[in-house]
Amino acid sequence: MKAAMLRSALRRRRSSSSAASTPSCLSRRRFSSSPAPERKVAILGAAGGIGQPISLLMKLNPLVSRLALYDIAGTPGVAADVSHVNTRAEVKGYAAEEQLGQALEGSDLVIIPAGVPRKPGMTRDDLFKINAGIVKSLSEAIAKYCPNALVNMISNPVNSTVPIAAEVFKSKGVYDEKKLFGVTTLDVVRAKTFYAGKAKVNVADVNVPVVGGHSGITILPLFSQATPKTNLSDEDIKALTKRTQDGGTEVVEAKAGKGSATLSMAYAGAIFADACLKGLNGVPDVVECSFVQSTVTELPFSRPSMLIFLVTGESEHVKLGKNGVEEVLGLGPLSDYEQQGLEALKTELKSSIEKGVAFVRGN
Numbered sequence: 154m155k156a157a158m159l160r161s162a163l164r165r166r167r168s169s170s171s172a173a174s175t176p177s178c179l180s181r182r183r184f185s186s187s188p189a190p191e192r193k194v195a196i197l198g199a200a201g202g203i204g205q206p207i208s209l210l211m212k213l214n215p216l217v218s219r220l221a222l223y224d225i226a227g228t229p230g231v232a233a234d235v236s237h238v239n240t241r242a243e244v245k246g247y248a249a250e251e252q253l254g255q256a257l258e259g260s261d262l263v264i265i266p267a268g269v270p271r272k273p274g275m276t277r278d279d280l281f282k283i284n285a286g287i288v289k290s291l292s293e294a295i296a297k298y299c300p301n302a303l304v305n306m307i308s309n310p311v312n313s314t315v316p317i318a319a320e321v322f323k324s325k326g327v328y329d330e331k332k333l334f335g336v337t338t339l340d341v342v343r344a345k346t347f348y349a350g351k352a353k354v355n356v357a358d359v360n361v362p363v364v365g366g367h368s369g370i371t372i373l374p375l376f377s378q379a380t381p382k383t384n385l386s387d388e389d390i391k392a393l394t395k396r397t398q399d400g401g402t403e404v405v406e407a408k409a410g411k412g413s414a415t416l417s418m419a420y421a422g423a424i425f426a427d428a429c430l431k432g433l434n435g436v437p438d439v440v441e442c443s444f445v446q447s448t449v450t451e452l453p454f455s456r457p458s459m460l461i462f463l464v465t466g467e468s469e470h471v472k473l474g475k476n477g478v479e480e481v482l483g484l485g486p487l488s489d490y491e492q493q494g495l496e497a498l499k500t501e502l503k504s505s506i507e508k509g510v511a512f513v514r515g516n
C-alpha cells in the first residue's frame with residue numbers, strides 16, 4: 154500500500170510541470186509579480202563553507218522574505234555581501250551569541266550548517282565531540298525563540314545531531330517530529346549524478362531515492378527504484394552504491410585538509426529548504442528523502458523515547474506540507490541487495506542515535 158503510494162507520489166512529482174520539483178531559486182517564478190507568503194529563514198553557521206553559498210542560494214529564493222544570517226565569526230561581511238543581491242529577501246546579520254534570539258525569532262525555517270567539518274582520515278562520528286555541543290545549544294535557542302519552526306539539520310554527524318535536537322526539544326516540551334529533518338539530500342544529488350553518468354542518461358531526468366542515515370553504510374541508495382530504468386549490471390549497482398556511500402570522503406580527500414563538501418552541500422541544502430518552504434506554502438506533492446522520525450522498520454524500542462526516529466531512524470521519503478512532514482511514504486520495494494544493506498545499517502544507525510540521545514540525557 155505504502156509502496157504504491159510512494160510510486161504514485163514520485164510519478165506525480167516527476168510529471169508535475171515545475172511547482173514541486175524545481176528549486177524556486179532556479180525556476181522562472183522568480184520573475185513572477187505576485188509574491189509568495191512572508192517567510193523568514195534563519196541560517197546558523199552562515200559564514201562557513203556551506204553557510205556562505207547556502208545564504209546566497211536562499212537569498213535567490215523568491216519564497217524567502219527575510220533571511221537571518223547568524224554565525225559566531227565573520228557574519229557582518231557575509232551579511233553585507235549577500236544583502237546587495239537584488240532579490241526579495243531582506244537580509245540581516247547576527248554576529249554574537251546574545252543576538253541569536255533575534256536571529257531566530259519569527260523564523261519559519263532554520264537551517265543549521267554550524268560546526269566543524271572532517272579532515273582526511275576522520276569519520277563523521279569523529280566530529281561528535283565538538284558538534285554535539287554546538288547543536289545542543291543551538292537547539293535550546295530554537296526551542297526558546299522559534300519552537301514552531303521547521304529545522305533542517307546539516308551539521309554532522311547527522312545520525313546523532315538529529316536525535317540530539319529531538320531530545321533537546323522534548324526536554325523543553327516543544328518536540329514535533331513533523332518539523333525536524335536531517336538533511337540527506339546531498340546523498341540523493343550524488344546518487345542521481347553517478348547513476349546518470351554510468352547509465353549515460355540525462356541527469357535532469359533521473360530520480361534515485363536514498364534512505365537510511367547519512368554516514369558510510371547507513372546511506373542506502375535504492376537504485377532498483379531509480380528512473381529512468383536502465384539495464385545496469387549488479388556489479389555496476391554495487392559500485393554506484395559504494396561511490397554514493399563514500400561521496401563525502403571522496404570530497405574530503407580531494408580537499409586534502411581544507412574541509413568537506415560545501416558547494417554541492419549548499420546546492421542540496423537549498424533544494425531541501427525550498428521543498429520545506431513549498432510544503433509550508435501548500436504546494437501539493439512535495440516529496441524528498443530526509444532523516445526523520447518514522448516507524449517503518451520493525452526493531453524493538455529499548456526505551457520509549459526511541460520511538461522517535463527509531464524504529465530505527467531510517468531516512469524516508471517524506472511528503473511535505475503546511476506542518477512539515479505530512480506523510481512518511483516508506484521504503485518502497487527493495488531488491489535483495491538493498492534489503493541486505495538495510496539490515497546491515499541498523500546496528501550502526503541505532504548506536505549513533507543512542508549516542509545522541511545519551512549526550513542530551515547526560516548518561
Ligand SMILES: NC(=O)C1=CN([C@@H]2O[C@H](COP(=O)(O)OP(=O)(O)OC[C@H]3O[C@@H](n4cnc5c(N)ncnc54)[C@H](O)[C@@H]3O)[C@@H](O)[C@H]2O)C=CC1
Nearest residue numbers: 198200201202203224225266267268269270307308309418
Ligand atoms: N548533511 C550533509 O550532507 C553535510 C554536512 N556537512 C557538515 O556541515 C558542517 C559545516 O561544514 P562547513 O560549512 O564546511 O564547515 P565550516 O567550518 O566551513 O563552517 C562552519 C561554520 O559554523 C560556525 N559555527 C561554529 N560554532 C557555531 C555556533 N555555536 N553557532 C553558530 N555558528 C557556529 C563557524 O564559525 C563556521 O563559520 C560540518 O559539520 C560538516 O560535516 C558537510 C557536508 C555535507
Ligand SMILES: O=C([O-])CC(=O)C(=O)O
Nearest residue numbers: 271339400401402413414
Ligand atoms: O563527508 C563529510 O564529512 C561531509 C558530508 O557529510 C558529505 O559530504 O556528505
